[in-house]
Amino acid sequence: MTETHNNQRKQFILLLSLAVGMFGFAYAMVPLHPVFCEVTGLNGRSSMGAADPIAISQVAPSDREVTIQFLANVSHGMPWEFRPTVQQLRVRLGEMYATDYYVRNRATQAVTGQAVPSVAPGYAAKYLHKVECFCFTQQHLDSGEDQHMPVRFYISNDLPEEVQTLTLSYTLFKVPAAQTMRLASSKL
């Protein structure tokens, strides 16, 4: 009888730790999912970090040209005007280009924003390299303030044949005041 009880206790603990482990597994998806998406370029997730500008100097520009379109969206509750200054560009693969986005704070108070990039088609995201982008940092605008925000990028030579047009889309989100402060203090 006691042997059965020991067995039961052991099995109970094992099964309970399996449950706790699966709870942890849900959280393990949080770091794994973006890594997986960035590596495979799934989900149109585009890198939030700067590409190495030296890499470009080592590749010879190819003759192939593609179209890149620029989109701007503002999320719910974001009081900013936000648009690309150029709608689309014809670009040659392997060459560096620069463009910019215009942004203006229409609110009566200062607002901090964060732009999040997305590329379509999703699997082409990893061929679009941003050397400089306003999406790498948060933007802070006083009431009525406006500015031009630069993007410098190149598209690598090995972009799949069938891709003729890429779309680079930015969505501007409002950063809650609490988070702005926390980020500021973490920088100190």
Place this chain on the structure above:
Amino acid sequence: MVAQAEEVIQHRSKLLAYIARWLLTTNHKDIGTLYLCLSFTLFFIAGAMAMVIRLELFQPGIQFAEPQFYNQMVTMHGLLMVFGVVMPGFVGLANWQIPLMIGAPDMALPRLNNFSFWILPFAFGLLLSTLFMEGGAPNFGWTFYAPLSTTYGPPSTDFFILGIHMMGISSVLGAINIIVTIFNLRTPGMTLMKMPLFVWTWLITAFLLIMVMPVLAGLVTMMLTDRHFGTSFFSAAGGGDPVMFQHIFWFFGHPEVYILILPGFGIASQIIPTFARKRLFGYHSMVYATLAIAILSFVVWGHHMFTTGMPVTGQLFFMYSTMLIAVPTGVKVFNWVATMWRGSMTFETPMLFTLGFVILFTIGGFSGLMLALVPADFQYHDTFFVVAHFHYVLYPGAIFGIMAAVYYWLPKWTGHMYDERLGKIHFWTAVIAVNLTFFPMHFSGLAGMPRRIVDYSLQFTDFNMVSSIGAGLLGLTQILFLYIVIKTIRGGEKASARVWEGADGLEWTVPSPAPHHTFEVPPPFPPMMEDNERTPLNE
């Protein structure tokens, strides 16, 4: 005076004793009854919500329910049916039957069993209370996709989160209890491969529960911190990703739909041999097919997300792995048919419900195969075709399974035979009403009617009227079911220990009604059936 006071005291202590009996019980039969009563109650509440939905959809335009209220009805109907009706229904059957079928005196962890049950009324009380709150109940569908449920969810979403947490804890503890019981308390001689199939399917279901309910708990916890504590798991503004919500949800959600059907497979595998008077065909392949379905269920979740912009390789992987599930499921269906082949069949109510289960579940399985095809899914996604599909696998699947089991074992539980004539009427009206309700949804879905919307275009009117009439009939039929169950509890023809001529297994060796305590001494296995000339089920 004194006598009167004594009477009051006596009456009060009787009431207290009655409450304590049900509140503090650790008896597996009592707890099984409690689970089944809860499931039955919520079945009528969630069914009433379905009636509101069908009433609104009887005609195009907005008649009875405002869009917000309609969305709440759709959400609560789904949540209650999945978590409040089918899951507790199966757990109730497990509590009643597993100890009886393996020759155990009770569940292995009886006090935990009591705790698992008594969490549930509070969890569902919390969920139902949201209907009366300012801002209304959750209105984002039972899949509660972010950001609909995080950024835009009503204040009551937090009650929903807590409710999900509580019923998740209940399910995990219940599942652990079932596994520990099956592993430790089988009567000597009953090896794993000699267990009745209902026990086998529940063992596998319990493992699925332990693996995926905590993932759901993790998901709603992330929602909670996203809503109130400044995290951004699912908010792109803070570097999160709403698509990740769908991945985590469906990693839980797909095994969950097998949790809702595997015990039903087990029930069909008990009932068909009884009424075909033959041994189950292909016992071993049944066990392995169940295992295969359970394992495959972990790698197919992406088929719910074909339209999220998944690359072609991902779509192909999820399409093929989904279609692979048809193989073990087909094995099961063919085994049931082979069991009936040349059997001397009779068609009592449990058998009728099981036959309805096999045929109609197979139709639902076929529409599932259609949905698994990526190019076709782009058309079917978010239409009523999906609604038709999952109602075909859940109503004639899970619900018919539970009803078949109730008719099959009710004489064992109550000691009375149910009214066979009324049972047959119940079956035939139910099977006609189910098809009347859900079959037209295939057509309206293929023609492009979107799901989860309060209004629809004029051309879908006829199909929706037919569906609504069917739904009304289906609702009425269940009142007949309630009447039959109550009538059987209160009296009726005495049931013998074996109840069914062809029944086999340990549960039929105890008298009907099953005494409060059974198998205090492990029974011999294989069981000695009364007037048994045939060989036992698994020799």
